[in-house]
């Protein structure tokens with residue numbers, strides 16, 4: 001008997017040419033899903049799909065170059081999926097513009113519109129297209145990537161944080177409206193996840209020290225939670241928010257400035273109480 005948890009499922013993962021999306025696409029394929037690697041960087045999408053096929057065999061992945069903030073590209077992505085694999089069972093709305101910081105006084109309308117289009121409208125467009133297919137088959141799982149920025153603000157990221165607040169509202173409302181059709185919609189909230197070679201080692205180490213579990217996350221840390229929400233194990237889970245951040249969001253003060261610091265925590269008491 002197969003222990004793979006997504007056998008027979010068809011999954012689209014947007015923005016999966018690199019980073020968290022890539023780790024989710026790779027893991028979904030290892031769990032038996034047919035995977036559509038969609039990314040605005042078509043070269044990265046192709047490399048990712050080829051990597052999956054070379055590991056797991058021909059016919060396990062396709063690549064689609066698409067800007068998911070554009071309706072025509074989303075239509076092409078969904079058509080490519082149904083042409084290759086017949087349906088869509090899982091959508092991971094992962095793509096987002098994660099670049100660039102601007103102070104409020106330096107922000108402008110163009111910047112705001114670009115980020116809201118890439119990060120929020122894109123999720124609406126993808127849900128709109130796949131929900132019709134999922135509702136007709138009375139099953140489907142949609143996973144929207146949010147951010148801790150939806151709850152607590154990053155400096156210099158007003159548009160990003162607003163877009164992620166929108167993602168969480170979109171998750172709740174689509175969960176409600178699609179539930180009668182058997183379509184589940186949930187959010188994953190990643191924490192401090194290193195996804196690029198761009199960040200210097202000293203910066204990564206500084207981040208690690210702010211996380212209650214003692215380390216920043218990796219893209220692979222998001223893959224298991226995504227498999228859970230995509231799988232039948234989560235059959236009764238919709239409209240929920242799964243925070244995968246090593247404890248960052250639950251702390252009021254970072255360990256460096258808290259009055260009881262983690263290094264001053266007591267030793268584990270001996271034996272049962």
Ligand SMILES: NC(=O)c1ccc[n+]([C@@H]2O[C@H](COP(=O)([O-])OP(=O)(O)OC[C@H]3O[C@@H](n4cnc5c(N)ncnc54)[C@H](O)[C@@H]3O)[C@@H](O)[C@H]2O)c1
Pocket residue numbers: 014015016017018019020021038039040041044066067068069093094095096097098099118122145146147148189190191192193194195196
């Ligand atoms: N890395 C983190 O610490 C972190 C924290 C919280 C939330 N997130 C969220 O997780 C998701 C993945 O983050 P990441 O760190 O892997 O990002 P990343 O920047 O490493 O990768 C994003 C991918 O999306 C693609 N992309 C961007 N805009 C696109 C568009 N319009 N159409 C199609 N593809 C597009 C990029 O080409 C890239 O491959 C994002 O939604 C991000 O907001 C990440």
